[in-house]
Amino acid sequence: DAGITQSPRHKVTETGTPVTLRCHQTENHRYMYWYRQDPGHGLRLIHYSYGVKDTDKGEVSDGYSVSRSKTEDFLLTLESATSSQTSVYFCAISELAGVETQYFGPGTRLLVL
């Protein structure tokens, strides 16, 4: 199994508070991704990174920001959480661009009250 961890695994927060989710990898893969999973939508890409300090937006990036200061860590921040951001968040990594297999972390369940 690819070495990917996510923290926290579960979080409950209130509307308007900032939230940061962390993805950590031990595989030294270049590409890292953040997805959200909602019923009826499958997985949708929020942001991705193609190197340290190199990031780009995905399909559903509004309300989210990311940072990658080290190869192994990719942070997802909800600046001011809203109830519509209640979801399960997955981090994924891949060695090369998306044509290579992506390996997923265990997911973080976030509830915004």
Place this chain on the structure above:
Amino acid sequence: AQTVTQSQPEMSVQEAETVTLSCTYDTSESDYYLFWYKQPPSRQMILVIRQEAYKQQNATENRFSVNFQKAAKSFSLKISDSQLGDAAMYFCAYSNTDKLIFGTGTRLQVFP
């Protein structure tokens, strides 16, 4: 824009039988990759099988095989000799750049 469609929200199969999950996609590209991921109740996303569009031969992984019809833009997953542990959500995904595009998933139930 590329899209991936899974038209079967739920499927069921008897243990030891065969089931086929459907997936269609839309793209104007000629080179791309297609994937099937499995998500059991643990929520872990697990790669089942991968197909490179330039390869005409259908990919196979043990009991899992695909029927890749490039002209029809169809990529179905066949599970043979179904087992109780195959019960999960199955997602079809497409990629030709640095992003995966997922379908909405098919929930597979396996009955003993």
